[in-house]
Amino acid sequence: MSSVLQPAASGQDLESPSTVGTYRPISSHLAITPPVSVVIPAMNEAENLPYVFRTLPDWIHEVVLVDGNSTDDTVRVARELWPGVKVVGQRGRGKGDALITGFEACSGDIIVMVDADGSADGNEIVSYVSALVSGADFAKGSRFANGGGTDDMTFVRKLGNRVLCALVNGKFGARYTDLCYGYNAFWRHCLDKIELDCTGFEVETLMNIRVVKAGLRVQEIPSHEYLRIHGVSNLRAVRDGLRVLRVILRERSDRRARHRAERRSPMLDSVRGEAS
Ligand SMILES: Nc1nc2c(ncn2[C@@H]2O[C@H](COP(=O)(O)OP(=O)(O)OP(=O)(O)O)[C@@H](O)[C@H]2O)c(=O)[nH]1
Numbered sequence: 406m407s408s409v410l411q412p413a414a415s416g417q418d419l420e421s422p423s424t425v426g427t428y429r430p431i432s433s434h435l436a437i438t439p440p441v442s443v444v445i446p447a448m449n450e451a452e453n454l455p456y457v458f459r460t461l462p463d464w465i466h467e468v469v470l471v472d473g474n475s476t477d478d479t480v481r482v483a484r485e486l487w488p489g490v491k492v493v494g495q496r497g498r499g500k501g502d503a504l505i506t507g508f509e510a511c512s513g514d515i516i517v518m519v520d521a522d523g524s525a526d527g528n529e530i531v532s533y534v535s536a537l538v539s540g541a542d543f544a545k546g547s548r549f550a551n552g553g554g555t556d557d558m559t560f561v562r563k564l565g566n567r568v569l570c571a572l573v574n575g576k577f578g579a580r581y582t583d584l585c586y587g588y589n590a591f592w593r594h595c596l597d598k599i600e601l602d603c604t605g606f607e608v609e610t611l612m613n614i615r616v617v618k619a620g621l622r623v624q625e626i627p628s629h630e631y632l633r634i635h636g637v638s639n640l641r642a643v644r645d646g647l648r649v650l651r652v653i654l655r656e657r658s659d660r661r662a663r664h665r666a667e668r669r670s671p672m673l674d675s676v677r678g679e680a681s
Pocket residue numbers: 445446447448449450471472473474495498499500503519520521522524557587606633637638639640
């Protein structure tokens with residue numbers, strides 16, 4: 406027998422298990438049932454966190470902050486701003502490592518990735534979640550889709566992103582307008598199909614390639630990237646661009662090897678004495 410879904414009472418504690426399976430309004434015309442986790446990788450972002458938390462919607466189920474061994478007050482500030490925040494320490498180093506750690510700590514069915522530098526507007530989360538509950542597996546933010554934008558990219562970064570994006574589209578049959586962007590959301594089940602194994606800023610590229618390879622339904626969401634408010638970027642355009650390129654080439658050669666293996670003829674193998 407299917408359970409009856411009840412509207413959530415206003416002001417109800419969204420972390421309470423009693424909200425599981427209840428409809429919660431997320432906009433004036435949409436109510437959802439799945440719990441939504443927001444993962445925030447943060448390394449020395451204490452000054453930016455007030456801006457980040459201010460825009461997070463109150464209907465999200467949990468916030469997971471992955472601390473990259475910050476030497477400032479990142480953790481204390483996060484706890485003050487969002488009393489229920491789940492703070493997890495990072496095992497290794499790098500944004501990719503932080504996100505993988507954060508995903509494991511999430512309990513929601515939907516996971517949203519949000520940077521901690523004030524460049525992402527939490528009010529956009531509703532667009533990502535709407536796409537997911539409407540049938541997408543992976544809602545991929547894009548600064549270059551119609552309606553998106555960026556205040557934070559230099560000419561060199563734009564050029565690099567564009568070239569790398571074209572490479573991914575050509576090699577994997579994707580139709581992306583953006584590649585290296587940190588604002589994305591997905592159903593938890595996607596993680597079983599993309600098995601992330603990376604450490605640095607190449608993480609978004611790896612996710613974007615593996616969701617296509619896995620045949621998942623991807624929908625781009627126009628997004629505006631604002632300027633980092635305080636502090637300096639951890640990204641180095643050339644170093645990290647090369648890491649992204651290496652990931653693309655590695656994923657491409659994995660794909661070729663798999664195709665070769667699939668094309669192998671069992672009869673030919675037995676003639677050659679290679680049958681297992
Ligand atoms: N936990 C953790 N977070 C990290 C690490 N490296 C970067 N981050 C976070 O990842 C997010 C993105 O990093 P940024 O340095 O802003 O890089 P970016 O957004 O590509 O570059 P800008 O556009 O110049 O800001 C920020 O919230 C960082 O605090 C890390 O090693 N560990």
